[in-house]
Amino acid sequence: MRLAGAELLESREILPGQWLQTFHAPELVTGARAGQFVHVRTGDFSGMVLRRPFSYNTIDPATGTLSIHFRTVGRGTEWFTRLRPGDRVDMLGPLGRPFEMDSRTQHVLLVAGGLGIAGVRSLADEAIRDGRQVTLLFGGASAREVYPSSLLPDEVEYVVATDDGSVGHHGFVTELIPEYEGWADQAFACGPLPMLKVLASLAHSRRGRLGVANLGRKRGGGRPIPAGSPQARRKAFLQVSMEQNMGCAVGACLGCVVMNTAGTPQRVCREGPVFASDELDWEGGW
Numbered sequence: 001m002r003l004a005g006a007e008l009l010e011s012r013e014i015l016p017g018q019w020l021q022t023f024h025a026p027e028l029v030t031g032a033r034a035g036q037f038v039h040v041r042t043g044d045f046s047g048m049v050l051r052r053p054f055s056y057n058t059i060d061p062a063t064g065t066l067s068i069h070f071r072t073v074g075r076g077t078e079w080f081t082r083l084r085p086g087d088r089v090d091m092l093g094p095l096g097r098p099f100e101m102d103s104r105t106q107h108v109l110l111v112a113g114g115l116g117i118a119g120v121r122s123l124a125d126e127a128i129r130d131g132r133q134v135t136l137l138f139g140g141a142s143a144r145e146v147y148p149s150s151l152l153p154d155e156v157e158y159v160v161a162t163d164d165g166s167v168g169h170h171g172f173v174t175e176l177i178p179e180y181e182g183w184a185d186q187a188f189a190c191g192p193l194p195m196l197k198v199l200a201s202l203a204h205s206r207r208g209r210l211g212v213a214n215l216g217r218k219r220g221g222g223r224p225i226p227a228g229s230p231q232a233r234r235k236a237f238l239q240v241s242m243e244q245n246m247g248c249a250v251g252a253c254l255g256c257v258v259m260n261t262a263g264t265p266q267r268v269c270r271e272g273p274v275f276a277s278d279e280l281d282w283e284g285g286w
């Protein structure tokens with residue numbers, strides 16, 4: 001984890017109320033991985049002291065740049081939209097645990113609900129760089145909220161679902177899963193909790209329904225994989241990036257807790273934000 005002054009290079013509104021900002025911050029790009037996040041201070045003169053967490057939307061080690069994608073929801077995020085190229089912000093990162101991909105995975109399924117695209121976007125770059133095939137299923141309320149395909153690598157197969165049917169599949173993005181779950185070696189998702197719950201349920205029943213094995217599961221013995229470990233995430237069919245509200249983002253305030261299946265609180269900012277879906281208690285009421 002490093003603290004750095006990040007210089008804004010570009011800022012634009014890519015969808016109504018949704019912004020994409022690119023920063024030059026080599027210290028925060030080195031070693032950063034998809035699924036991690038930065039914690040950004042809004043500026044001393046704003047009078048708003050709480051930092052805001054943003055997923056690494058893209059990470060470019062060649063240029064030392066990263067981008068964040070956010071929706072304006074209040075004074076803090078509106079403050080960011082007033083930044084101009086050359087302005088600097090105080091940024092802390094990389095924070096949290098990243099997605100882990102099994103080395104044998106060839107077919108990567110990404111599932112994003114709305115702004116959840118920011119949580120999985122950089123994984124598309126990582127997977128393509130490593131020679132994998134990527135399909136992204138995106139769900140939004142309407143055509144006005146669909147992530148622009150021009151912001152995705154050409155290699156990504158992009159499939160859209162909208163609640164009102166104004167573009168793509170008419171219905172929830174989770175309704176597209178049966179078409180792709182047999183093709184995918186692993187899946188990675190970020191979005192609203194109801195969407196993640198459906199995905200977790202489908203992933204849980206997948207083996208029985210499709211008669212397929214999870215990658216890396218050996219018959220018989222083998223040492224147990226510790227829950228919460230990178231290996232546990234790497235062997236999971238579905239990994240999820242959780243979007244809890246965060247206060248401190250460094251594990252101190254316990255404001256971001258979810259429960260695992262053993263009943264142990266998990267801080268999304270420290271033990272997450274990425275979890276193997278079968279490690280979480282989806283009925284935990286958090």
Ligand code: FES
Binds near residue numbers: 251254269
């Ligand atoms: S945000 Fe404070 S413990 Fe996670």
